[in-house]
Amino acid sequence: MRTTRPALVLTAVAASALLLTACGGGGGGGDDSGGGDHEDRGSAACRIGELDADIAPSPAPAAGDTGTVTVNLTNRGPACTLDGFPAVTLTADGAPVEVPADRAASAQRLTLAEGGTASFTLTYVRGGAGHLAVRSAEFALPGDDATHRVPWSYGEVATEGGTPEATVGAFQRAGD
Numbered sequence: 439m440r441t442t443r444p445a446l447v448l449t450a451v452a453a454s455a456l457l458l459t460a461c462g463g464g465g466g467g468g469d470d471s472g473g474g475d476h477e478d479r480g481s482a483a484c485r486i487g488e489l490d491a492d493i494a495p496s497p498a499p500a501a502g503d504t505g506t507v508t509v510n511l512t513n514r515g516p517a518c519t520l521d522g523f524p525a526v527t528l529t530a531d532g533a534p535v536e537v538p539a540d541r542a543a544s545a546q547r548l549t550l551a552e553g554g555t556a557s558f559t560l561t562y563v564r565g566g567a568g569h570l571a572v573r574s575a576e577f578a579l580p581g582d583d584a585t586h587r588v589p590w591s592y593g594e595v596a597t598e599g600g601t602p603e604a605t606v607g608a609f610q611r612a613g614d
Contacts, residue, residue, distance in 0.1 A: 483581025488515030565596030
């Protein structure tokens with residue numbers, strides 16, 4: 439009997455490993471356990487190509503003043519999710535400069551049905567001569583590699599230590 443006991447232990451270990459793999463522990467499980475691919479968590483990430491973007495600026499009138507650029511997004515595709523912060527880049531003299539997320543803002547996960555709307559706001563301090571001469575702003579959504587570029591006509595952006603005095607807020611539900 440001693441010779442069959444190790445064989446039983448090995449069989450039990452192998453069976454346990456197969457069960458774990460079948461339950462999603464080893465990858466590939468198609469159930470909705472929440473630990474797999476992005477699609478397993480519900481709606482897919484929103485894509486720039488399926489959203490309309492409307493820009494609503496409130497430019498800073500003079501150097502030292504604060505201005506905002508609100509981007510309103512309307513989903514014209516299937517339900518999708520915005521989770522986190524948008525990535526925003528300002529381009530001046532051909533060089534991209536990333537805008538940091540507003541540390542006071544809390545990101546929330548928003549699901550947008552078809553026709554649903556959300557927005558985010560870029561807040562900046564207008565600079566004088568010699569600051570960041572922005573020509574365009576570009577943004578990307580979390581989970582999407584595509585970007586949307588808009589011309590910038592709101593004056594120079596102040597800098598401090600080479601960093602733009604600007605922040606981007608979290609996504610907020612907009613509309614009804």
